Amino acid sequence: MPPPTSGAVLPTVKSLQDCADYHQVLEPYLPQLYTLPDRIFATLGDVDGLKDIYTSTNPAISGLAFAIALMPVFLLVSEINRNFSQVDRVWSILPTVYHAHYALWARLNGMDTQKVDNVLAFSVVWSLRLTFNYWRKGGYEIGSEDYRWNIIKDKIGAFGLFILNIIFISSVQSVLLWAVTAPAYILLLSTRLSPFMQTPDYIISRAMIGLVILEFFADNQMWNYQQSKKQYQKTAQVPKGSGFTRTQLDRGFITTGLWRFSRHPNFAAEQAIWLCLYAWGCVASETYFNWSVAGVTGYMLVFAGSTPLTEWITSGKYPDYKVYQQRVGRFIPSLFFGKSWDEAEMERSSKVNGGKR
Numbered sequence: 001m002p003p004p005t006s007g008a009v010l011p012t013v014k015s016l017q018d019c020a021d022y023h024q025v026l027e028p029y030l031p032q033l034y035t036l037p038d039r040i041f042a043t044l045g046d047v048d049g050l051k052d053i054y055t056s057t058n059p060a061i062s063g064l065a066f067a068i069a070l071m072p073v074f075l076l077v078s079e080i081n082r083n084f085s086q087v088d089r090v091w092s093i094l095p096t097v098y099h100a101h102y103a104l105w106a107r108l109n110g111m112d113t114q115k116v117d118n119v120l121a122f123s124v125v126w127s128l129r130l131t132f133n134y135w136r137k138g139g140y141e142i143g144s145e146d147y148r149w150n151i152i153k154d155k156i157g158a159f160g161l162f163i164l165n166i167i168f169i170s171s172v173q174s175v176l177l178w179a180v181t182a183p184a185y186i187l188l189l190s191t192r193l194s195p196f197m198q199t200p201d202y203i204i205s206r207a208m209i210g211l212v213i214l215e216f217f218a219d220n221q222m223w224n225y226q227q228s229k230k231q232y233q234k235t236a237q238v239p240k241g242s243g244f245t246r247t248q249l250d251r252g253f254i255t256t257g258l259w260r261f262s263r264h265p266n267f268a269a270e271q272a273i274w275l276c277l278y279a280w281g282c283v284a285s286e287t288y289f290n291w292s293v294a295g296v297t298g299y300m301l302v303f304a305g306s307t308p309l310t311e312w313i314t315s316g317k318y319p320d321y322k323v324y325q326q327r328v329g330r331f332i333p334s335l336f337f338g339k340s341w342d343e344a345e346m347e348r349s350s351k352v353n354g355g356k357r
Contacts, residue, residue, distance in 0.1 A: 010189065011107070019189035020281065020290035024335075029058040036065050042135060051108075059105040060185045063098050065117035074170035084149040084165060087173045089140065092130035098181040099123040103189050112195035115187045115284070120203045121275070126273065128211050133219045150310055176302070179295030180274050183281030186292060190284040197318055204280040211269045212278065214258070218266040221257040252318040255343070261333040263324065268331035271300050 018024055036057060043049030044093045054062065078086045100123075103116045138144050169332045181341070187341035197205075228242040232249045248255065278296045282288060308328065315321040328334060 003022070009058055010152075010192075011319060013189055013192060016190055016193055017283065019193070020186050020285035020287045020292070025185070025189060026060055026291065029061045032057055032061045032148050033065055033068075048285070055105065055108050058181065059102055059188065062085060062105075063101055063178050063181070063185075064175070066098075067094075067175045070174045071171045072334075074174060075165060078165060083145045084161070084169055085139070085142065085145045087169060087177075088134075088146055091177065092127050092134055094177040095181050096120070096123040096127040098178055099184050102181075102184045106188055106191070108152050110234075112191045114195065114197050115183055115191050115201060118197060118201070119184045119187060119280075121199060122205055122208045125209060126270075129181070129212055129216050129219070131163070131353070133223075134213050134225065148306070148313070151309070151313065172298075176295065176298045178278075179292075180299045182292035183277045186281040186290065187284050194284070200283045201280065204283065206278045208273050209271045215266050215269045218269065220257045222254055222266070225254040225256070233261035251320050253321055253324070255328075261328065263328050267303055267307060271296075271303055271331070274299050290333060297323045 009203060011018070011028065013019050013024070039053050040050070043053060045298045057065075058260050074086045084292070097118070099120045103120045104117055105115055106113045134140070147263075152164070157166065221270060224242070225244065228244050229249050229252070231239045231242075232246075238244065238246050244256070262268050274296045282290060282293050311321070311325065311330075315325065
């Protein structure tokens with residue numbers, strides 16, 4: 001595939017399938033990554049010049065360039081502060097920044113934006129939910145850090161964590177938050193041939209909003225449980241109106257509501273959201289598989305790696321958690337396999353373990 005001609009910001013697509021062809025829509029524009037820094041530095045202070053660079057650069061490439069530019073920032077800040085949750089603090093924000101970027105770029109270039117506007121609307125709701133939950137758990141407090149990083153440090157040492165920071169924490173994660181939004185680029189390209197929302201677009205976009213609502217309920221159920229447990233540990237009294245029993249609070253982890261059916265309903269919904277966005281890109285481009293799968297695959301691999309670590313820590317603190325693991329699916333409810341979860345059986349297990357917490 002020859003490189004795009006001078007001034008060709010977007011590829012020429014003749015079919016919806018072309019919109020998802022990596023060799024047409026992304027690969028030819030990768031050289032822009034090398035020239036973009038010099039172009040920006042040459043026009044610093046010239047607002048019109050910077051705007052021209054923005055509108056004349058392929059939007060997927062400028063988004064990727066921004067993700068790469070953030071990598072040394074994350075690395076430097078995390079090493080100076082010895083706090084490895086720098087990417088965590090913007091995890092709920094950056095995908096929406098990229099979605100807003102696609103919508104803005106399309107507007108400035110006079111393109112139809114109905115599809116990317118719907119993606120952005122979902123993304124804003126998603127960001128508000130996740131940012132609020134991270135904030136109320138103290139994630140933005142000075143010195144706040146994911147407790148799992150210290151456990152990893154104990155396993156691999158300070159130097160090992162430094163290497164991990166270089167090759168994954170501050171680098172891969174930054175690019176991943178761009179990559180997971182790549183279907184929005186495919187949707188942007190598809191609007192040149194199919195500019196308006198169709199029934200499948202509405203179904204998928206509304207399903208994504210529904211999954212955000214599910215996450216919201218899961219978050220609130222966990223928050224209410226943790227707050228009730230905290231008060232119970234202080235007063236030795238079950239908080240009035242909490243909806244929890246003494247046994248449930250003694251157990252140490254939530255087993256009610258959505259958590260009765262899935263050990264991580266919020267994680268399940270989160271992964272489903274980005275699978276839906278990928279599926280939306282496939283539907284819009286009339287493909288069953290395309291290059292943007294790399295983003296959602298990487299996103300799910302993060303959960304595949306972090307969730308077992310979280311559960312290993314939890315099972316070490318609460319003996320009943322192993323019973324919970326046997327009866328409740330990690331992400332997908334065990335409707336047809338396993339013994340399923342039963343409160344009475346959990347209470348009996350708690351007594352067998354001698355009430356150890």
